[in-house]
Each structure stands twice: as C-alpha cells, then as structure tokens.
Amino acid sequence: MDSKQQPRLQFPVQIRFDDIDSYGHVNNVTFLTYLQDARVQLVHRSLGSAAGAGAAEEDTFHDLVGKDNFALVGRHEIEYLQPLNFRPVPVYVNIWVTAIGGSSFEFGYSVAEQDGAKVYAQASTGMVLMNKSTGKPIRLTDAQHHALAEWSGDPVEFRRRPKS
Numbered sequence: 001m002d003s004k005q006q007p008r009l010q011f012p013v014q015i016r017f018d019d020i021d022s023y024g025h026v027n028n029v030t031f032l033t034y035l036q037d038a039r040v041q042l043v044h045r046s047l048g049s050a051a052g053a054g055a056a057e058e059d060t061f062h063d064l065v066g067k068d069n070f071a072l073v074g075r076h077e078i079e080y081l082q083p084l085n086f087r088p089v090p091v092y093v094n095i096w097v098t099a100i101g102g103s104s105f106e107f108g109y110s111v112a113e114q115d116g117a118k119v120y121a122q123a124s125t126g127m128v129l130m131n132k133s134t135g136k137p138i139r140l141t142d143a144q145h146h147a148l149a150e151w152s153g154d155p156v157e158f159r160r161r162p163k164s
Helices: 028-044 061-065 142-150
Strands: 009-013 069-080 091-100 104-112 119-131
Touching: 009 028, 028 061, 028 069, 028 091, 028 104, 028 119, 061 069, 061 142, 091 142
Parallel strands: none
Antiparallel strands: 009 091, 069 119, 091 104, 104 119
C-alpha cells in the first residue's frame, strides 16, 4: 500500500466459502459487501479521539448523524488488483476519509493483508448526508466534519487515473 494512503482504521473480514465464485476467488460484488462491513463498523464505533466540540468520546458517527438523517451511498469505484482466494484467516479492509464537502464525504479503502504487503483491491465510496423527511442533502455539522477530518488520508490513487 502506498505510504500516503496509510489507513486510519483497519477491520478484519472473514472470507466465507459462499464468497467464492466459479473462478475460485472472491466474487467482485462481494468486495462491495466487505467495504460496507468496514464502513458500518466505522460509523458505529466510539469516536474516541475523533470526538470534537458537540460530541462525546463514547458517541459514534451514527449518533452524530441522528435519527432524522442518514448517509446514503452516492457512488462506488473499485479497482481489483489481484485475485483473493478462500482462506481460513481474515483479510483486512483499511478505511479512511479522502474528501469532505458541505453535505458529502468520501471514503477510501484497500482490501489487503494486515501489514499491507498484498493489496487485493482499492476503492472509494461517495456518501451524501440526507434528511429522511425531505429527501434532500443537509450540511455536515461541525462535530461530523471534525470526526471525518480525524479519519482523513490521501485520495485513492487508481491506476487508470493520472497522478496529480
């Protein structure tokens, strides 16, 4: 993994036999489930040091979003770098925030060995904070922005994109 993309958080994912396709490796669609699992774990874990003004360390990002709002996936991009075969030990999803806008933010990911020696896929997900009643985007609060900034890292450098 590129040192500029050092993960902020890392979550183990156990590969299930069901995840394997007819080619003998983890199906491409299953990778999106792995990303979702890491994203859900991140937003439901205590903020700890990522808590800023208006948030407590025991709060989660999910708590900061509140009952009247939700964060929706607006976009996924994934690049498969090498096949991932079934094995009894977990693979790791590294997740960090690559961009923060007014009502949106983006996660970067790598699916890799725990030490980053082998990376199987890299991805990004664009999220939009929405109000449940109106169905319209709403601005991130200062507390939400602070938590996301604490998890920030560099954008995912996809191979097909020119480096900036």
